[in-house]
Amino acid sequence: MKISVCIPMYNESAVIADNAKRLSDYMESVFVTPEGEREYEIIYADDGSTDGCGDIVRSLGLPAVRVVGYPDNRGKGCAVRTALLASQGELAMFTDADLAYGTEVIERMWREFSSHDDASLVIGSRNLSKDGYSEYTFLRRVMSKVYIKLLCIVGGFKLSDSQCGCKGFSHEAVGKIFPRCEVDRFAFDFEAILWAEKLGLKIYEMPVKVLVHGESKVNIVRDTFKMLSDLRRMRKRIKKAKI
Numbered sequence: 232m233k234i235s236v237c238i239p240m241y242n243e244s245a246v247i248a249d250n251a252k253r254l255s256d257y258m259e260s261v262f263v264t265p266e267g268e269r270e271y272e273i274i275y276a277d278d279g280s281t282d283g284c285g286d287i288v289r290s291l292g293l294p295a296v297r298v299v300g301y302p303d304n305r306g307k308g309c310a311v312r313t314a315l316l317a318s319q320g321e322l323a324m325f326t327d328a329d330l331a332y333g334t335e336v337i338e339r340m341w342r343e344f345s346s347h348d349d350a351s352l353v354i355g356s357r358n359l360s361k362d363g364y365s366e367y368t369f370l371r372r373v374m375s376k377v378y379i380k381l382l383c384i385v386g387g388f389k390l391s392d393s394q395c396g397c398k399g400f401s402h403e404a405v406g407k408i409f410p411r412c413e414v415d416r417f418a419f420d421f422e423a424i425l426w427a428e429k430l431g432l433k434i435y436e437m438p439v440k441v442l443v444h445g446e447s448k449v450n451i452v453r454d455t456f457k458m459l460s461d462l463r464r465m466r467k468r469i470k471k472a473k474i
């Protein structure tokens with residue numbers, strides 16, 4: 232199987248049916264061979280939703296779709312990790328339930344991954360695209376850029392965008408990185424990248440653009456302090472880890 236597309240979801244009942252159908256139609260048009268063999272799977276990870284969005288996805292009866300999850304809300308990081316660890320594709324990527332980066336980004340990521348024999352991670356970057364943040368509000372754009380700057384200062388982050396909700400991992404990288412990950416909420420992206428660097432895995436970046444700007448579930452003050460706290464703990468833990 233070429234690719235697993237992993238979608239974390241929490242209380243997405245208002246949009247999930249339309250977006251699930253749209254994603255399924257796209258995957259059927261791009262990742263099915265002329266002989267009718269599906270080279271993809273779509274995994275929805277239900278992060279303890281209370282609005283029945285997992286049941287909505289199941290009821291659609293879409294091909295090559297699975298729903299995984301758990302009863303209590305734990306955070307996007309936990310949902311992404313759960314889906315990735317259940318994946319079977321050569322490349323496993325995650326993107327947002329509202330398809331914020333569109334659907335064509337999936338084939339682009341597959342091509343980027345396939346063009347590098349040594350690729351373990353492909354990281355979407357809004358900062359590599361001149362209009363990467365064009366659909367963001369001014370406040371959201373500032374929040375994102377300030378957080379990345381904090382990661383550079385506090386965490387020694389060297390890539391251009393840690394928080395983009397569009398990242399891909401080789402099947403081998405998933406097995407090496409995510410059993411080690413512990414952060415359940417918004418700093419999970421950086422934890423995965425820190426582990427990748429610790430393990431000597433090759434990371435590539437590709438430009439992406441936000442096409443849909445949904446309502447953010449981030450509390451600016453609370454979650455920023457929580458992310459910085461997570462950052463300090465994870466850096467210490469990963470630095471001491473033996474591999």
